[in-house]
Amino acid sequence: MTISITVHNLGTAAATDGRLTAVLSADGTEHSRRPFLANVPAHGTMTVQWPMTAPSGLLTVTVTAGASGDANPANNQARAAASAKVPIRTVTPTKVAPATTTTRSTN
Numbered sequence: 001m002t003i004s005i006t007v008h009n010l011g012t013a014a015a016t017d018g019r020l021t022a023v024l025s026a027d028g029t030e031h032s033r034r035p036f037l038a039n040v041p042a043h044g045t046m047t048v049q050w051p052m053t054a055p056s057g058l059l060t061v062t063v064t065a066g067a068s069g070d071a072n073p074a075n076n077q078a079r080a081a082a083s084a085k086v087p088i089r090t091v092t093p094t095k096v097a098p099a100t101t102t103t104r105s106t107n
Contacts, residue, residue, distance in 0.1 A: 001051070001052055001053070001054040002049050002050065002051045002052070003022070003024070003049070003050040003052070003061055004047055004048075004049055004050075005020065005022055005036070005047065005048050005049075005050065005061075005063050006045055006046070006047045007020060007038050007040055007045060007046050007047075007048075007063075007065055008040075008044075008045050009040035009041065009042060009043060009044050009045070010043070010072070010075065011042060011043075011070070011071060011072075012042050012043070013042050013069065014039070014040065014041045014042050014044075015038065015039065015040045015067035015070075016039050016067075017039075017067055017068055018037065018038030018039060018040055018065060018066065018067040019035065019036070019037065019038060019065070019066050019067070020035065020036040020037075020038050020048065020063055020064070020065050020066075021033065021034075021035050021036075021063070021064050022034050022035075022036065022050055022061060022062070022063045023061070023062045023063075024052065024054070024059060024060070024061050025059070025060045025061075025062070026054075026055040026056070026057040026058070026059055026060075027057040027058050028058075028060075031054075031055050032052060034050055036048045036050075038065065038067075040067075057083070058081060058082075058083055059081065059082050059083065060079060060080070060081045061079065061080050061081075062077065062078070062079045063077065063078050063079075064076055064077045065077070
């Protein structure tokens with residue numbers, strides 16, 4: 001699975017020292033975390049890719065951005081959720097012969 005993260009710079013100055021932290025949680029427990037560098041022009045966007053092997057469960061990705069001189073740090077976080085299921089392995093039962101009994105008679 002690859003997670004695409006797009007960052008929008010709403011400010012009037014370029015974010016030349018931007019940082020992103022992406023956190024993947026599965027069923028409320030942190031599974032993995034990854035930092036990214038983000039150089040985003042004023043009023044511009046940039047996208048980063050995060051390839052990974054995803055766990056099953058309710059997945060939540062939380063991304064927090066930061067840059068020095070940010071005039072509005074309150075808008076620096078986003079969250080998205082999705083469900084994922086790991087494929088179930090098919091098991092083929094083997095044939096079992098019926099039990100046999102032997103009867104002996106004693107005279």
